Amino acid sequence: MLISVNVNGAEQQREVEPRKLLVDFIRSELGMTGTHIGCDTTSCGACTVLLDGKPVKSCTLLAVQANGRNVRTVEGLKQNGQLHPIQTAFKENHGLQCGFCTPGMMLVGSALLAENPDPSDDDVRWAISGNICRCTGYMNIVKAIQSAGQAMQGA
Amino acid sequence: MTTTQNQPTTTPEVGGIGHSVLRHEDDRFIQGAGRYLDDHVLPGMLHMAILRSPVAHARIRSIDSSAASALPGVVAVVTGELLAGYNLAWMPTLSGDTQAVLATDKVRYQGQEVAAVIATDPYIARDALPLIDVDYEDLPAITNPMEGLAAGAPLIRDEKEGQTDNVAYTWEAGDKAATDAAFAKAAKVVELDTHYPRSHPSPLETCGCLADVNPATGEVTIYLTSQAPHAHRTLFAIVAGLPEQNIRIISPDLGGGFGNKVPIYPGYVVATAASLVIGKPVKWIESRTENLISTGFGRDFYMKGQLALDGEGRITAMRVEMTSDQGAFYADAQPTKFRAGLFHICTGSYDFPAAHIAAKGVFTNKAPGGVAYRCSFRVTEASYLIERLVQNAAYESGMDPAEFRMKNFIKPEQFPYHSPTGFVYDSGDYHTALQMAMEMADYKGWRAKQQASKGTKRIGIGIASFTEVVGAGNSREYDIAGLKMFDSAELRIHPTGKAILKLGTKSQGQGHETTFAQIVAEELGIPHSDITVREGDTDNTPYGLGTYASRSTPVAGAATAMVSRKIREKARTLAAHLLEASEGDLEWETGRFYVKGSPDKGVTIQEIAFAAYTNHPEGVEAGLEGVHYYDPPNMTYPFGSYIVVVEVDTETGVWEVLKVVAVDDCGVRINPMIVEGQIQGGLTEGFAKANMQWITFDEDGNCIGSNFLDYLVPTAWETPKFELGETVTPSPHHPIGAKGVGESATVGSPAAFVNAVVDALWSEGVKNIDMPVLPHRVWGALKGA
Numbered sequence: 001m002l003i004s005v006n007v008n009g010a011e012q013q014r015e016v017e018p019r020k021l022l023v024d025f026i027r028s029e030l031g032m033t034g035t036h037i038g039c040d041t042t043s044c045g046a047c048t049v050l051l052d053g054k055p056v057k058s059c060t061l062l063a064v065q066a067n068g069r070n071v072r073t074v075e076g077l078k079q080n081g082q083l084h085p086i087q088t089a090f091k092e093n094h095g096l097q098c099g100f101c102t103p104g105m106m107l108v109g110s111a112l113l114a115e116n117p118d119p120s121d122d123d124v125r126w127a128i129s130g131n132i133c134r135c136t137g138y139m140n141i142v143k144a145i146q147s148a149g150q151a152m153q154g155a
Numbered sequence: 156m157t158t159t160q161n162q163p164t165t166t167p168e169v170g171g172i173g174h175s176v177l178r179h180e181d182d183r184f185i186q187g188a189g190r191y192l193d194d195h196v197l198p199g200m201l202h203m204a205i206l207r208s209p210v211a212h213a214r215i216r217s218i219d220s221s222a223a224s225a226l227p228g229v230v231a232v233v234t235g236e237l238l239a240g241y242n243l244a245w246m247p248t249l250s251g252d253t254q255a256v257l258a259t260d261k262v263r264y265q266g267q268e269v270a271a272v273i274a275t276d277p278y279i280a281r282d283a284l285p286l287i288d289v290d291y292e293d294l295p296a297i298t299n300p301m302e303g304l305a306a307g308a309p310l311i312r313d314e315k316e317g318q319t320d321n322v323a324y325t326w327e328a329g330d331k332a333a334t335d336a337a338f339a340k341a342a343k344v345v346e347l348d349t350h351y352p353r354s355h356p357s358p359l360e361t362c363g364c365l366a367d368v369n370p371a372t373g374e375v376t377i378y379l380t381s382q383a384p385h386a387h388r389t390l391f392a393i394v395a396g397l398p399e400q401n402i403r404i405i406s407p408d409l410g411g412g413f414g415n416k417v418p419i420y421p422g423y424v425v426a427t428a429a430s431l432v433i434g435k436p437v438k439w440i441e442s443r444t445e446n447l448i449s450t451g452f453g454r455d456f457y458m459k460g461q462l463a464l465d466g467e468g469r470i471t472a473m474r475v476e477m478t479s480d481q482g483a484f485y486a487d488a489q490p491t492k493f494r495a496g497l498f499h500i501c502t503g504s505y506d507f508p509a510a511h512i513a514a515k516g517v518f519t520n521k522a523p524g525g526v527a528y529r530c531s532f533r534v535t536e537a538s539y540l541i542e543r544l545v546q547n548a549a550y551e552s553g554m555d556p557a558e559f560r561m562k563n564f565i566k567p568e569q570f571p572y573h574s575p576t577g578f579v580y581d582s583g584d585y586h587t588a589l590q591m592a593m594e595m596a597d598y599k600g601w602r603a604k605q606q607a608s609k610g611t612k613r614i615g616i617g618i619a620s621f622t623e624v625v626g627a628g629n630s631r632e633y634d635i636a637g638l639k640m641f642d643s644a645e646l647r648i649h650p651t652g653k654a655i656l657k658l659g660t661k662s663q664g665q666g667h668e669t670t671f672a673q674i675v676a677e678e679l680g681i682p683h684s685d686i687t688v689r690e691g692d693t694d695n696t697p698y699g700l701g702t703y704a705s706r707s708t709p710v711a712g713a714a715t716a717m718v719s720r721k722i723r724e725k726a727r728t729l730a731a732h733l734l735e736a737s738e739g740d741l742e743w744e745t746g747r748f749y750v751k752g753s754p755d756k757g758v759t760i761q762e763i764a765f766a767a768y769t770n771h772p773e774g775v776e777a778g779l780e781g782v783h784y785y786d787p788p789n790m791t792y793p794f795g796s797y798i799v800v801v802e803v804d805t806e807t808g809v810w811e812v813l814k815v816v817a818v819d820d821c822g823v824r825i826n827p828m829i830v831e832g833q834i835q836g837g838l839t840e841g842f843a844k845a846n847m848q849w850i851t852f853d854e855d856g857n858c859i860g861s862n863f864l865d866y867l868v869p870t871a872w873e874t875p876k877f878e879l880g881e882t883v884t885p886s887p888h889h890p891i892g893a894k895g896v897g898e899s900a901t902v903g904s905p906a907a908f909v910n911a912v913v914d915a916l917w918s919e920g921v922k923n924i925d926m927p928v929l930p931h932r933v934w935g936a937l938k939g940a
Contacts, residue, residue: 019278033194034187036410038359039443043863046359046410074187087185091177094832098664099184100191100359100410121876129872132863134359134411135664136832137839138871 003067007032008076016063022056023047025063026073034074034103038132045131048104049073055108057130074103077110086110086148095144097135104131109145117149157567157584157884161823164677165745170684171677172891175828179668179688189408192363192380193440200365201230203426203439204280206270206287207449208262211298211520211856212311213291215258215269223272223286228279230433232287233271233425235259243428246394249418249636250494252323252485253315254523256421262291263311263483264522265858266448268421273429273437296856297321300457300478300517311483311518323485323516326494329576334511337472341463345548350925351536352849353455353480353521355447355860356528357868358663360410362420362450363440366427370434374401377427381406381691382416383701385659386638388693390419395427406691412663413840414526417488417703418451447866448858451488452521452850453528455480456536460501460544468552470563472509473502473575475540479525481516487525488703489532490633490640496533497624499576503541504585504622504794506565510575520856529840529901531625531704542619542906543913543923550917555602556910557593560620561586571887578624580792581894582884588818589620589796595880596798596816605915611806614813615915617799621903625895626709626791635700639786642706643697644714646675646722647780650768652761653685659699660711661691665897666829667707671715673825674891678719679726679760680746697782705793705895708825709886714785716890721781726763729779732772733758791886791894795819797838797907803915808933810912812842817904818880822894830896831879837900838877843869844901845908849927 004013007030014029026035037059038046047059050072077084086106096102105128112119112127124142163173170176183189220232235257238244245253258269270287274280297303303321312318365378375397381387384404392399426439456479463472489496495514502510549559564585565572572580605614627633628640645657656675672686690696730748731738734756741748749757767779800814817838824830847867850860860866885892912928913921921936
């Protein structure tokens with residue numbers, strides 16, 4: 001099937017097998033490897049991308065389902081050469097260790113902040129509860145997302 | 156000497172020891188620009204998928220791969236029979252056993268590798284798997300060591316010469332006679348019979364490899380999820396009979412490891428063999444289910460522990476009988492001399508003269524592995540046992556568990572302390588750490604609240620005052636598969652005063668690129684941001700045993716300090732030349748040499764580096780670089796005291812964490828931010844094991860817990876919040892006094908959580924609940940009590 005997906009602002013037209021997963025489309029077809037695969041059961045969230053602004057797990061969508069829609073991946077967080085505040089906040093708050101869950105965490109965090117710029121600890125924990133981190137114990141991820149919210153409000 | 160924290164002596168710009176420098180590696184990770192294994196793509200690359208046994212124990216009657224081979228896009232189907240032609244159907248494990256690469260005679264656990272498909276596309280490779288027809292003759296499955304030891308149990312390892320039962324190893328430590336004598340005189344004996352359940356490290360990135368054998372030159376490049384790339388290269392050379400200089404292992408960014416990426420797995424061998432035969436690169440990436448059902452698990456120890464007590468609440472001896480479930484192959488990664496790892500650290504933080512441990516490993520029809528899951532060689536099981544026993548011993552002696560610990564702790568003046576099982580603890584101050592934890596947690600206040608809590612909501616307070624042993628080796632006693640446990644660092648100062656440090660270790664998220672740069676910054680005064688740290692490429696780093704068992708800072712960190720000091724000595728020679736002074740007249744301060752008495756007359760390390768390449772004196776070698784192989788004189792012994800407060804609902808068995816205080820002493824902290832991150836992550840692992848995270852099997856050997864829906868790893872929602880404290884008792888034998896911290900909290904905290912739940916229910920007669928402390932187990936313990 002021929003599909004056209006807007007990925008990080010650029011229109012991407014490709015012929016894909018109907019069964020191709022969105023995550024494989026992003027990684028193999030487009031060569032954007034910041035979106036990761038950590039499980040096969042929609043449990044871990046390493047493959048999270050934003051579909052029309054909403055976090056989705058790209059291992060559980062077919063590429064054809066993204067036809068005509070907008071996808072944002074971690075590669076699209078940086079705008080005009082400027083890191084997104086959530087990227088800066090993850091580094092400054094030590095919100096990552098191995099970095100494998102980080103793209104998904106940042107995308108979920110940015111979607112949360114778009115709706116709720118000043119989330120409580122529980123708000124953040126609930127929002128990221130579909131994303132597993134095996135390294136950090138989450139405290140610094142929560143701090144990072146909250147601090148990005150503050151930075152964005154101050155901006 | 157213990158202090159509450161170490162203060163940096165360098166400026167933030169230099170960023171030496173004690174600065175919470177932001178991590179160098181983060182810039183690529185936050186932009187999605189890390190390069191993990193599966194991100195690597197090579198021209199002509201093929202994809203491999205593995206067919207695994209659906210049953211736990213069966214004889215293979217036949218394998219028919221013709222339909223799979225005929226599928227368009229399939230390049231080859233590899234079976235054990237095919238590998239046997241290359242003498243690769245079996246491979247050695249890190250513990251001196253052999254393991255099937257692809258099964259030829261029998262399958263011995265569910266998930267065992269039976270055949271592999273190589274195809275042009277990963278989807279096609281998986282399409283072909285169900286087309287392979289394997290005819291199995293089912294055999295009875297053994298799913299725990301007691302069944303394995305029972306008379307008449309089927310022999311799992313019938314292919315192994317001389318193997319007549321299911322015993323994988325026996326091992327003992329300590330002094331049996333002295334221990335028996337102490338128990339004979341004991342006023343009281345406290346017992347605990349407990350199972351530390353099987354769990355899985357499950358790093359978020361699964362295991363995999365990309366094998367690239369150049370058909371023209373025979374050079375083998377293997378991108379590998381490896382915590383120990385140098386050791387793996389040597390073992391590949393030995394197993395495959397390939398010349399070691401032709402093998403290059405590249406361990407790229409790793410999405411976590413936690414011990415899971417220490418062993419060599421059959422998939423690595425098959426992919427490499429396939430690339431060798433086909434002449435094209437072959438990639439193999441595990442699915443999560445494959446990772447959970449077939450790669451290195453942790454724990455699975457059945458422990459019967461006893462403490463002998465005198466009449467005054469003092470421990471006089473400890474006795475342990477321990478049985479480990481090894482799975483179908485003995486594939487632990489333990490130092491050769493120590494079959495049960497360093498379990499004999501189980502006397503913990505306490506001073507008593509006699510101990511004896513008898514251990515036995517048993518083959519079962521379960522996945523092999525026995526890796527130290529975020530732990531230094533079975534220290535986690537040891538720490539759990541003693542900390543659970545000590546709490547029960549306190550109650551049985553009519554004492555508060557904190558008071559009992561204070562009474563039995565090794566005293567600060569007893570260090571270096573010779574333990575009854577042969578360890579020499581380097582330094583410690585257990586009383587101060589526990590005292591600090593009690594103050595931070597308001598221990599007395601919670602005890603008062605506990606007294607007042609009645610009815611169905613019970614407060615429980617648990618303590619764990621653990622001692623770890625990490626940083627293997629010395630090379631006299633410690634080796635893995637014959638390779639001595641030293642580590643190394645190579646440092647080159649470039650002409651412009653910038654530097655590159657290369658290590659034999661491999662970060663999996665621990666922040667090596669930052670921490671080790673800070674050690675160089677401390678020693679040479681070169682700003683941390685001017686230092687690149689490289690690991691994971693065997694062609695471009697010095698030999699080392701890798702990163703596991705909290706050994707990177709104790710061993711490679713020491714090597715980094717030592718090589719920096721070597722370079723400083725060479726720099727002194729160059730400085731004397733530049734300053735036209737004698738070397739003896741020079742003084743060092745951070746980043747520069749100056750002439751004694753004339754502080755203005757000096758040269759910076761950057762000026763010296765430039766001279767090393769542009770103006771070196773006659774008779775002195777050009778350049779400014781060195782290598783140091785560090786063989787530690789002893790292990791390091793991090794410790795800490797954790798206090799957990801829970802509320803248990805006696806009607807539902809559900810327990811909620813109200814407070815977690817963790818005081819850690821890992822010696823000198825190089826980057827406090829990173830250290831605290833390690834502790835927070837480790838506490839989460841400890842909570843997970845106490846609360847939810849385990850792998851079980853049904854009676855037929857089917858793995859329950861083969862995905863993240865059944866194997867529960869905690870999300871942010873379940874994970875409690877932690878309050879951290881620190882004391883600093885430097886290691887006296889480590890060049891910068893550091894001890895290692897990556898695993899302390901995973902080792903120490905499970906007992907604190909379980910102790911808290913048992914503490915809440917002790918008055919109801921509950922003496923033990925095994926991990927994970929699930930609500931139905933709590934409820935059952937209350938009903939059965």
